[in-house]
Amino acid sequence: MTVQSVLLPVFAQIALTFFLMVWMARTRFAAVGAGHVTIKDLKRDWTSWPERPTQIAAAYHNQFELPVLFYVVVLAAIITTQADFLFVILSWFFVVARLIHAYVHTGKNEIRARFKAFLLGAILLIVLWVYFFLKLFIGL
Template sequence: MRSAIMTLKLIYPALAMIFWIFVVGVILALRRKDAFTSGAVRMDEVSVSTERYPLPARLASANFSNQFETPVVFFALIMLAMEAGATGYAMALLAWLYVASRIVHTFIHIGPNRLPLRGAVYGVGVLALFLMWLGILLAVL
């Protein structure tokens, strides 16, 4: 029973990350809709390239794309951790730290977009992934 409870500790951050990807998708859709309804862009202008969208829509698009970069590693690590039994509190904490870093990264990216701050938050997330990887490696050695 303890193993199932510990595994659940990793399912929750994975579900939260998936939910966040949906949230960013909705933000992107709303910003693109605003671009069309305000007349800032026409459909024929963005049918091939998204460069003509106004900055808020481009930032949301870039952030949405980001949700399919390091999160892929996160999901792989979650599955590997469950398979290896590396499902303790430290792993769960690192998983939540990663999810939190992605959420904060989004708010910075689609908001003030201050690159040094955005990069630092991104680095925290990557560090959490590295530590998750290290925890799994130690569990299987």
């Protein structure tokens, strides 16, 4: 596999993270501009944000949990030249699961649907790591 094809899902995951960061900033600035929260409120209590900016911020912060392990396995697979077609497919499935998770989280935020999307991503990430391990140490 080419480095570009292995890294493309990483760029997609990073794009999701940056998108959520900008969206979070816009909703936070809008909340301050609309007077829903004041700078003085925020100086002493970050929980003062209204629900919508908090919801988007939570989705943004989630991008620094499971995806960190995704970045590590992709980097390790590139360095050890263990990334193949199945590895890239699993990477894309993981990114799609993260997109679904973010969509649910920033939408209706239905906990069961959000958990299912999270669990799907977690399982895919575990499978990705196990596959990498087997390729590296067993020669799969």
